[in-house]
Amino acid sequence: MLVEEIMKKEVITLLPNNTIKEALELLNHHHIRHIPIVNEDHNVVGIISDRDIRDAAPSTLEEKQNQDILNHNINSIMTSPVITVHPLDFIEEIASVFYEHEIACVPVTKDQQLIGIVTEKDLLYTLIQLTGIHEQSSQIEIKVPNRAGILPNITKIIGERKTNISSVFIYPDQQDRSQKIIVLRIQTMNPMPLIDELKEQGYDVLWPNIPGLRQ
Structure with a gap:
């Protein structure tokens, strides 16, 4: 089975100059855990996770503490460079990528452009389907x-x-x-x-x- 068969094609993205606050709002609104960061050419230049946001955001116990952090650009905390996969990669190959690099999602790119995303949940669900246990x-x-x-x-x-x-x-x-x-x-x-x-x-x-x- 190929990556293109299991990837999500509708991907929420941000630009590097979007703010941490905007990223937080998107994560909460769409109930997602990762957002690829792209440039104007839709090339992946970074990725942000809910954990990155939690680590950067002010404590909920200190409402007035460091609130200006939320207005910082997302490129200040994004992970870069980013591990990506191709739509024609086999899912067993990307499973080893998840394991070896201890990551929870990978953007899918073709001709350097973002076309999809695969999360560990997508991969696990697919592997369960392949076992026939359903x-x-x-x-x-x-x-x-x-x-x-x-x-x-x-x-x-x-x-x-x-x-x-x-x-x-x-x-x-x-x-x-x-x-x-x-x-x-x-x-x-x-x-x-x-x-x-x-x-x-x-x-x-x-x-x-x-x-x-x-x-």
């Missing part, structure tokens, strides 16, 4: 040798039972790197016949781990 389904986890041809063999067994697959995830076994864990979500509420068949054909089904199920 559909009525059952999860099966199988430990298999890390070699070619295993996944097609398993999906063939599932297909022969006329069962649809909602999602497939594969990750290395943390204890044995020669093994992989295949996580399947299948569109049935009764996976027991399939689990039984997988075990009969020699597959190590880790989940569901039901006592008394034939080994």
Whole structure:
């Protein structure tokens, strides 16, 4: 899945010479947490977060203290330069950007112009959708040798039972790197016949781990 499929295209922006007060009002009015800062050519030159505003704004306990701070230009507290992504980037790639840089949103640019924004909430929601957990389904986890041809063999067994697959995830076994864990979500509420068949054909089904199920 690409960034352009999940990004918000309607983006609230400010210019560097807008004030902190204007930024605060936009954050509160639109219930958002980040505002990209752009120049007249709509190039991203900075970004501001609700945390930046809280850190800069006067304490609510001191109504008369440093109120002039709110009239300062936003470029005095914005983060710059800004990490951006391209609309044709894959979402798993930008997930690593979020993690490595410990950020909560990224502007999306094309030809240096702002065209969208992706937040950690957008990314998390998309990853949840990709797991298939929002559909009525059952999860099966199988430990298999890390070699070619295993996944097609398993999906063939599932297909022969006329069962649809909602999602497939594969990750290395943390204890044995020669093994992989295949996580399947299948569109049935009764996976027991399939689990039984997988075990009969020699597959190590880790989940569901039901006592008394034939080994």
